[in-house]
Amino acid sequence: MSIRYEMVVGLEVHAQLATKSKLFCSCPTDGFGAPPNSRVCPLCTGQPGTLPVLNRKAVELAFRAALALDCRLAPFSIFARKNYFYPDLPKGYQISQYEHPFAQNGRLQVKDKSVRIHRIHLEEDAGKLLHAIGSKELDGTLVDFNRGGMPLIEIVSEPDMRSSEEAAAYLSALKEIVQYVGASRCDMEKGEMRCDANVSIRSSGSAELGVRVEIKNLNSVRAVKEALDHEFERQSELLTCGGRVLQETRLWDHEAGTTRAMRSKEEAHDYRYFPDPDLTPLVADEAFIEKIRSELPELPAARRQRFLSEYGLSEYDAGLLTSQQALADYFEAAVRGRQAAAKTAANLMATELLARLNAEDVGIDASKVKASDLGELAGLVQDGTLSSKGAKAAFAALWAGGDSPAVLVQKLGLAQVSDEGPLRAWVQEALSTNAQAAADAKAGKQRAVGALVGAVMKLSCGQANPAMVNRLIKESLGL
Ligand code: ADP
Ligand code: MG
Ligand code: ZN
Numbered sequence: 001m002s003i004r005y006e007m008v009v010g011l012e013v014h015a016q017l018a019t020k021s022k023l024f025c026s027c028p029t030d031g032f033g034a035p036p037n038s039r040v041c042p043l044c045t046g047q048p049g050t051l052p053v054l055n056r057k058a059v060e061l062a063f064r065a066a067l068a069l070d071c072r073l074a075p076f077s078i079f080a081r082k083n084y085f086y087p088d089l090p091k092g093y094q095i096s097q098y099e100h101p102f103a104q105n106g107r108l109q110v111k112d113k114s115v116r117i118h119r120i121h122l123e124e125d126a127g128k129l130l131h132a133i134g135s136k137e138l139d140g141t142l143v144d145f146n147r148g149g150m151p152l153i154e155i156v157s158e159p160d161m162r163s164s165e166e167a168a169a170y171l172s173a174l175k176e177i178v179q180y181v182g183a184s185r186c187d188m189e190k191g192e193m194r195c196d197a198n199v200s201i202r203s204s205g206s207a208e209l210g211v212r213v214e215i216k217n218l219n220s221v222r223a224v225k226e227a228l229d230h231e232f233e234r235q236s237e238l239l240t241c242g243g244r245v246l247q248e249t250r251l252w253d254h255e256a257g258t259t260r261a262m263r264s265k266e267e268a269h270d271y272r273y274f275p276d277p278d279l280t281p282l283v284a285d286e287a288f289i290e291k292i293r294s295e296l297p298e299l300p301a302a303r304r305q306r307f308l309s310e311y312g313l314s315e316y317d318a319g320l321l322t323s324q325q326a327l328a329d330y331f332e333a334a335v336r337g338r339q340a341a342a343k344t345a346a347n348l349m350a351t352e353l354l355a356r357l358n359a360e361d362v363g364i365d366a367s368k369v370k371a372s373d374l375g376e377l378a379g380l381v382q383d384g385t386l387s388s389k390g391a392k393a394a395f396a397a398l399w400a401g402g403d404s405p406a407v408l409v410q411k412l413g414l415a416q417v418s419d420e421g422p423l424r425a426w427v428q429e430a431l432s433t434n435a436q437a438a439a440d441a442k443a444g445k446q447r448a449v450g451a452l453v454g455a456v457m458k459l460s461c462g463q464a465n466p467a468m469v470n471r472l473i474k475e476s477l478g479l
Helices: 056-068 164-180 221-240 286-295 300-311 315-321 325-335 339-360 371-382 388-399 405-411 420-433 435-442 446-459 466-476
Strands: 005-016 079-083 093-097 103-110 113-124 128-131 141-144 151-157 193-203 213-218 248-253 258-264
Touching (some): 005 164, 056 103, 056 164, 056 286, 151 164, 164 193, 193 221, 213 221, 213 258, 300 339, 315 325, 315 339, 325 339, 325 371, 339 371, 339 388, 371 388, 371 405, 420 435, 420 466, 435 446, 446 466
Parallel strands (some): 213 248
Antiparallel strands (some): 005 151, 005 193, 079 093, 093 113, 103 113, 113 151, 193 213, 248 258
């Protein structure tokens, strides 16, 4: 009998705070892609005699993220030195938080599951080693300190995920909410969000945790999923064949699709953590925390819920429209004063608008159709002036730079005919030229009614209001 294994995952996620300057000096944070070492100063290159000064904005953003993740915020927290030697770390230690992080005990809702957040702490980033990219004279490894001293938060989850899909969903949800509150841009391609995954396996049903492996270098949601799937296979095979999993740090090799051992796991005591004597404790009083709380936008989960109840949207549309703050804002601007047209507006956004934005690979702020115009279109569909087909055509014209919706509808002759007079005349004509269908409809055949509606649409060159035509046909037949 083969044993069935269960995967257990906890993620450590670093997010770069969206400040203008670094965590402890005034160097700008726009160093990604800039010439190496063009965003550095004596402090962030670890020169003797410099003293760190904490960036207040970084603290505010870190607290925003922690509040959005339902954390308990510490009234005071302490910066600690994490000592290790590596060429990208000029001081020989990284300023982080250890025993007293600023936030603990949070949670993040991921679909039906509440994933517990163990802690969040503030820390500075290290520099970046560039291997063998130099000219002949500069061959070897170079160091770029542009990234050194950048403000980060590290968000550590509890080992609550049970599959690679769940871990990927957690990371996506985390990215969404941290972005939503403006704490970080979370552009994973620029390294603004980075993830280490801790994974162990155990026989299904067991309550004990297995020995874990930490996988580094995961820079996309997909990489997290693939690395975990691979690691699950590797660990299962080891245990099935009588081996054991070593606690170690492994590196995900994206090209090869495998993980490989990097080093045996270091322990906390290896780092000789101690409070940084250059920095005072970070004190966060009630007033400071309340101010940040009051400035938080409505969070995605709450907004999604409100979109369901207030506008009667489907789960899908509500989820889609609240996935980005700007998208949700656009929707609400479109339907202001037009509550009844909300579903139609959501529909137009989900189909026409997002399809074009995605095709051009741009965000909602690049939309060529103003929110108020999309709302007006939805209103015209709602009051019967436009068919949904007409709305599509009008949207395309607006996108191409057309006039206001009302003018366009006139110009392009898109308005539906909703006058009973002409509609009745078309219905009579359709009934007399389609006697068989009329008889079938009278005998209760739904499809025959549909055929008659189709005939009227043809007669009207597609301009008749189909809902009214349907009603008038049934009326004429005494149904
Ligand atoms: P360290 O400080 O050494 O990185 P922690 O105990 O703080 O270790 O845990 C780091 C991460 O590893 C957390 O996200 C936690 O959920 C996860 N983790 C801890 N034990 C396990 C385990 N047995 N299996 C999977 N993940 C684990
Ligand atoms: Mg760790
Ligand atoms: Zn600096």
